[in-house]
Amino acid sequence: MLSFGHRDHNKARYAAVIDIGSGTVGVAIVASLPNKSLPTLLYTHRTSMRITKQNKQSVDDIRRVRETLLSECLLLSQDGYAELKRFDPNASITKLHVTCASPWAYTQEKNVQYTDDENFKVTHSVIDDLVQTAETEIADSLKEAHEITALGFDIVEESTVDIKINGYSVENPFHLSGKTLSLSHIAGLLPKEIINTAYEVQEKLFPNSELNAHTFMLVIYCVLRNIFPKVTSACVINITAEATEFGLVRDGVLLENNSLPYGINSFIREIMEKTNKPEADVSTILRSFSTDTHTRDTEIKKYIDLYKEKAYSHIVEMLEKTALPKTVIVSAQEPHQALLKEIVSSAFLKAELDTSNIISIETSLLAEIPPESTNDLYLAISAYFFHTLDASSEVNKN
Secondary structure, three states, X not given: OEOOOOOOOOOOEEEEEEEEOOOEEEEEEEEEOOOOOOOEEEEEEEEEOOOOOOOOOOHHHHHHHHHHHHHHHHHHHHHHHHHHHHHOOOOOOOEEEEEEOOOOOEEEEEEEEEEEEEEEEOOHHHHHHHHHHHHHHHHHHHHOOHHHHHHOEEEEEXXXXXXXXXXXXOOOOOOOEEEEEEEEEEEEEEEHHHHHHHHHHHHHHOOOOEEEEEEHHHHHHHHHHHHOOOOOOEEEEEEOOOOEEEEEEEOOEEEEEEEEOOOHHHHHHHXXXXXXXXXXXHXXXXXOXXXXXXXXXXXXXXXXXXXXXXXXXXHHHHHHHOOXXXXXXXXXXXXXXXXXXXXXXXXXXXXXXXXXXXXXXXXXXXXXOOOOOOOOHHHHHHHHHHHHOOOOOOOOOO
């Protein structure tokens, strides 16, 4: 069982962070300093992979991710390490922290429950039985996921992230009593080739570090639960280059996680095809997107409206399965935050849902960013996780 615990506030720690997105790879050097509420990003760098004509992921794309990952890690070990030594000549990297987003990651969650007519005492044996039940159910569901088998995914972490007694979350359930015990267990899967590449980076570039690998949805779920403790139910929408990932949280528990093979690059790709504008021009227009509609490119605006329709269609599909929480949390990189928040708001408004609680995650909530560093939301989320909720996971190398 993997448990998330708070960091040691008496010791400075340093991590090399790798964030593998659907169309980008980012790296960072992170300082977790005693008595500071936020981590510091000492060095950041991110490379966007070339936008191809199709966004369907394949084994060849995983190899392209591997190549980008290796080149980014070389920069990390050179420029990043130099920045670390300028900050603290005696510092050393103790953690290699890897996060991976959809479609290179799958997060499987199971909630299991034990009830009795009479009060019973919670013991290690009872918890272990529930964990075993959850892991068995996860393993059975993975056998039916053909795309996972085809691309060669392995479980890199299994974590119990929430335990409730009589409906109330508890940090230490042992020796407490109740009639109902429920447990939320999550497994994270990554492609074998990416896992092996991470081990290669550790062995060659950061041999004295401990490697932890996580799915991005598990990381962002834990981070949001920490920074928004009063928000117990939310729809988390993570919009990346080639995919949009959805997480449904109720009563503090991640109940559902799914994704669409459609992200900001998909949008750029469609506009390029329909307008014959080059990628650089389309990207520039979208990066300069403003809430002032008078300054927008009118030709691009109609494609933004099409994107809103796609978002609305998916919202409707989700509503057919379950009622969505009132709070919606959108994560997207800084250049596109305003655009994507408006698209989500428009889709929810058309679906006659409340749009007053749509929140964009701000980097300033998560990390201190020196002036020379890039404002990279995903690296900041990973840095916050390392600083505040650092976990120990076992990565199985086959």
